[in-house]
Amino acid sequence: MNQQILSVLIIVISFTLFACGGSGSQTPSSPPIPSIEEPNWIAGQFSNDSVYKDLCAVPRTGPDSNGDTFLDSQGTSMHEKMWLRSWTNDTYLWFNEIDDNNPAAFSVANYFSQLKTDERTASGSFKDNFHFSQSTEDHNQRTQSGVASGYGISWEFVSSSSPRRLIVRFTEPDSPAAIAGVLRGYELKKIDNIDFVNTSDQVDIDQINAALFPSDPGQTFNFVFSDETKKDVLESTLTSQNIELQTVQNVKVIDTDIGRMGYMQFNSFIRTGQQELIDGFQQFVDQGITELVIDLRYNGGGLLAMASQVAYMVAGSAQTNNQTFETLQFNEKYPNKNPVTGDTLQPTPFYTREIDWSTNQFTNNTLPSVDLTRVFILATDNTCSASEAVINGLRGIDVEVVLIGDTTCGKPFGFYATDNCSTTYFTIQFQGVNAKDFGEYSEGFSPVTSPIFDDELPGCRAADNFTQILGNVDESLLASAISYAETGSCPIQNKPAGKVTIKAANIQGPGIAIQTPNTLLESIRILTPISEPTA
Structure with a gap:
């Protein structure tokens, strides 16, 4: 992903860690908080992360607004940092590229921020651009209730x-x-x-x-x-x-010179989007489309289970039967086992059924599918993670993916969202590869007229110019997809303008950096047949 920095950005995330009533002072009858001995840091020595898990400087005492309860006990900020240290050392994909700094010198948030590799890709960008945390309350509200x-x-x-x-x-x-x-x-x-x-x-x-x-x-x-x-x-x-949030918007069928083309804008792989996806694809099936455009230009990712579902709904049973959608690869400590779930590593198939998110189990309802051998994906550098997994998974079974727009963000990696002490943490834990064992697209997938490399796709570069509403046939990316479908070539137009997307932070000083709600994230366990991470 080509990314320029226009100013120094400082991420500032504040969390309210206490509540007060009356004067906020402790009543005389309240028992004193017991003295808790802090753990010691010894360079190069790591205890199991379970030793420190849920030991919090400010334990949660009741259910949150989503009804979630917690296992928090009284601890210290050092317990929280030592948990982050051990958890990272155990599960982080590049654990051996992290400096083992003394956590006592950092706040919890700052300590987590530096628990990642500083290595760079061939283009000079950081290998890990996806390391972050957020309030567990906010994360649950967005991903579970939409x-x-x-x-x-x-x-x-x-x-x-x-x-x-x-x-x-x-x-x-x-x-x-x-x-x-x-x-x-x-x-x-x-x-x-x-x-x-x-x-x-x-x-x-x-x-x-x-x-x-x-x-x-x-x-x-x-x-x-x-x-x-x-x-x-x-x-x-x-x-x-x-x-x-309405994750699927502007579902329509467009009459083109080569037949009926389905279009949908899909914004996030979160659980509330499942029924919207099913309804959209059923509309395409009912109206007999022969071409499909999925608009993922602003889709930052989410549930890999849903990515597998989307890929199946594109390709259908004949092309996906007994095929691998994606296989997860963890760090060198775990060549055959998932370090988060403890399961033996198994390839993820193309999921053919609806998921009951209340029980995290598959239902008996088969998903609709349009059974196409080609799909158009509208993309920008905001097209990330699970969106890219759909592209890679379909290419693994030789479904042609035509990319329209710009180079995707380049995130063949994922994680299991993990809560500890009011904060949900996301650290890269695996890389996904398709049925052809390809997963190295950390520079993003790029649309080119004559693909040569594995991370290049046939397609057209087109600017996201904002002059037409999404789903309008004159909107630049959709118009390019229609032109390519009808003629086999790209329309003549200006290339993308080399914009800079500010990923996350707050406005600081004369520069501006925007704290955006993150759409990447939900760890979900599919009880039949496997546990499912996010990307």
Whole structure:
């Protein structure tokens, strides 16, 4: 993934670790917190991570908003760091490339941040760009219930320094932004009369952060947007809500010169998207499509089980029967065993059935499939992880994947989301390979007219130009897919503009870095037949 850094970005994530009532002081009758002896760090010596698991500086005492309960006991921040150290040493894919620094010198968050390799790929980018953590409460809310707090806007973060650019990719149906008339392609100009594009005042920047990332529903801010003409076209007061994400949008069938083409915009591999996917593919089956476009340009990944389902719904039973979708490879300590589940390593097949996410078991309902030998994937550098696994898995059984747009993010790796002491951690634990044993696409899949290398796909480069709504036949990526399907060649147009996507952080100083809700993540255990990670 080609990535430029426009300014120094500092990730600042704050967590509320206590609650208070009345004056917040401890009542005289409250028992004192017992003195807990901190563990000692000895360089090069690692205890089993279970010794430190769930020993927390601030234990959780009751269920969260999702009804989840925890096994927390009183510990210290050193227990939390020593758990991270042992867990990483055991399961991290590149464990032998990490410096064993004394955790006493770090906060818990900072200690985790440096528990990764600093090695680089052939292009000079970091080998591990996917190491992060988030609040367990936020993670569970998004991945299990499909809910995210905000206004229903998916943002494209283009420029991090003045003149800043923040563009609307799309809005969630029936969200505050959609109801207010915010459209794809609108650019943010002002928040509460603050010049978003040019301000360097820290007070202003704090206010912008508060508005872009509301901490709770019911927070209200004034937004001013412009369209592609740079004129102020919309001023609206938006109030944050808990937004139910619609992961599949704009399902339609398009009549082309070579037959009926199905199109769907698919935004995230989370459990609530399963029925939407089934309904979309059933519509394609009922209307007899002969070509298919799956728009994954903003899909950062998620459940590998769902990636396998999507690949099956594209290819059908004849092409996938007894075939491998993906095989996971862990670090050198575990050549034959999954270090997270303890299971003997087995190839992941193409999943043909619906999953009951409440029990994490397959049902008897067979998934619909369009039985195609070719699929068009619309992609950008935000197309990541499980999205790339769909591409790689289909290529492993010789389904032609035509890539339209730009080079994907390059993440053939995945992890099991792991909670400890209110935080869910994501550290790279495996690499996935397809039925042909190929999985080295850490520079991303690229569309080219004449593929030579394994990470090159037939297709067209096309700019994501935001001038048409997604699903419109005149939108640049979809128009390129239709042209390629009809003529076998790419239309003449400008190449992608070399934008910079800011992955995660908060606005700091004169630069801007955006803390985005992460869509990559949910570890799920499929009880029949295997345990299932995320990518």
